[in-house]
Amino acid sequence: MQAAAPILSADAHQLRHGGWLVDARRRQRFTSALHNEGWPVPSLPTDLTLTDDELTLSRPTEGDVEGLVAVCQDQEIQRFTQVPSPYTAEDARGFVTLARDGLEEGSQAPLLVRDHDDRLLGSCGLVEIDWNDLGAEVGYWVAPWARGEGVATRAARMVCHWAFKEVGIERLDLEAAAINPASNAVARKLGFTLEGTRRRSAIEGATGEPGTERMDMHVWGLLPGELT
Ligand SMILES: CC(C)(COP(=O)(O)OP(=O)(O)OC[C@H]1O[C@@H](n2cnc3c(N)ncnc32)[C@H](O)[C@@H]1OP(=O)(O)O)[C@@H](O)C(=O)NCCC(=O)NCCS
Numbered sequence: 001m002q003a004a005a006p007i008l009s010a011d012a013h014q015l016r017h018g019g020w021l022v023d024a025r026r027r028q029r030f031t032s033a034l035h036n037e038g039w040p041v042p043s044l045p046t047d048l049t050l051t052d053d054e055l056t057l058s059r060p061t062e063g064d065v066e067g068l069v070a071v072c073q074d075q076e077i078q079r080f081t082q083v084p085s086p087y088t089a090e091d092a093r094g095f096v097t098l099a100r101d102g103l104e105e106g107s108q109a110p111l112l113v114r115d116h117d118d119r120l121l122g123s124c125g126l127v128e129i130d131w132n133d134l135g136a137e138v139g140y141w142v143a144p145w146a147r148g149e150g151v152a153t154r155a156a157r158m159v160c161h162w163a164f165k166e167v168g169i170e171r172l173d174l175e176a177a178a179i180n181p182a183s184n185a186v187a188r189k190l191g192f193t194l195e196g197t198r199r200r201s202a203i204e205g206a207t208g209e210p211g212t213e214r215m216d217m218h219v220w221g222l223l224p225g226e227l228t
Contacts (some may be wrong), residue, residue, distance in 0.1 A: 041105060041106040041107065041131050042106045042131070043103065043104050043105060043106045044103045044104075044106050044109055044167070045103065046059060046100055046103045046104060048103065048109065048111070050111070050158040050159065050162055051158075052154060052158060054115060054116065054154060055113055055114065055115060055116075055121070055151065055154055055155055055158070056113075056114050056115075056116065057111040057112065057113050057114075057124060057125070057155060057158060057159070058111055058112065058114075059099045059100060059103060059109075059110070059111055059112070060092075060095055060096045060099050060110070060111075060112045060123075061096060062093070062096060064092070064096065064112060064120065065089055065092040065093055065096065066089075066092075067120040068087075068091075068092035068095060068120070069087060069088065069089050069091075069092050071120065071122075071141075071143045071144075072087035072091070072092070073086070073087055074141075074143070074144050076144070077141045078205055078206065079204055079205055080141075080176075080177055080180050080183065080204075081139070081141050081206070082206045083141075083206060084206055085205060085206060095110070098110065099111070106129060106131065107128070107129060108125070108126055108127055108128055108129055109125045109126040109129070109159075110123065110125040110126075110127065110139075111123065111124060111125040111159070113142070113151060113155045120143065121142060121143055121146040121151050122140060122141055122142035122143055122146060122151055122152065122155065123139075123140060123141050124138075124139070124140040124152065124155035124156050124158075124159055125138075125139065125140075125159055126138060126139075126159065126163060126169075127139035129167075129169070133170075133171070134168060134169055134170040134171070135169065135170065135171040135172070135173060136163055136167075136169045136171075136172055136173070137172070137173045137174065137175070138156055138159060138160060138163075138172055138173070138174045139174075140152045140155060140156055140183075140186070147182070152182075152183075152186045153186050153189050153190060156186060156190055157190055157227065160172055160190060160222060160227050161227060164224045164227065170223070170224060171221060171222070171223055172192075172221070172222040172223075173219070173220070173221055174187050174192055174219075174220040174221075174222070175198075175202075175217045175218065175219055175220070176217065176218050176220065177202065177204075177215040177216070177217055177218070178197060178215065178216040178217065178218050179215060179216075184218055184220075187218075187220040189228070190222065190227060190228060191222060191226045191227050191228035192220035192221060192222045192226075193220065193221055193222070193226070194218055194219070194220055195219050195220065195221045196218075196219045197216050197217065197218050197219065198216065198217045198219055199216050200214040200215070200216060201214075201215070201216070201217045202214065202215050202217050203215070
């Protein structure tokens with residue numbers, strides 16, 4: 001099958017009309033099948049902003065590089081996510097580019113979480129979008145100084161709501177290491193169902209140095225209507 005090509009674009013107005021992408025997606029999927037083409041992938045707005053009373057989520061920009069470098073040195077973030085270790089300014093710039101390209105190509109939606117004073121608190125978004133099956137995976141990390149105050153739960157709730165209501169995603173996945181109680185607690189609080197455990201399926205940390213432990217990963221799933 002050919003690689004998927006971004007042939008649709010959607011602006012925030014279109015996204016606000018829930019289902020627009022899915023209707024377009026289904027139409028194009030049918031047309032693609034007829035012509036034996038790869039699945040078309042809608043793009044997402046690069047100016048996407050999600051907000052509630054306390055938090056604002058938007059994509060990272062060049063101005064976030066310094067803040068990202070400071071936060072991503074954290075051992076827990078390096079242990080339980082795929083951020084490189086050590087984390088450099090080049091890595092942060094790569095994340096800025098990846099986020100913009102990911103939105104434009106509709107392949108992912110990595111956003112940064114800030115408070116209303118514009119302080120960087122964390123990251124939360126869709127780390128992978130599967131347009132074939134209308135599924136996506138949610139991922140997050142929170143700066144050590146902002147943990148335990150509901151930031152991950154609030155941010156992920158906004159992302160899940162947006163994914164279901166505005167993008168038209170029909171299933172969300174979340175994977176958390178069994179030895180990561182905080183992340184599993186976030187999934188549970190959002191209404192995700194624990195569907196199983198992938199035994200020894202991930203290497204602790206992104207670099208996979210010799211001797212690094214393998215971790216059991218809890219697999220959580222959320223369907224529309226289950227978000228709490
Ligand atoms: C996981 C993480 C994102 C949570 O962020 P957060 O903003 O502190 O999360 P919240 O405050 O929304 O919720 C955390 C929940 O975990 C619970 N929790 C924290 N540590 C816990 C522990 N050791 N045992 C049990 N529950 C724990 C908290 O009590 C809270 O639940 P509550 O509100 O019912 O009390 C943050 O700890 C983090 O960034 N960790 C490192 C990176 C990471 O693990 N990312 C996730 C990869 S899947």
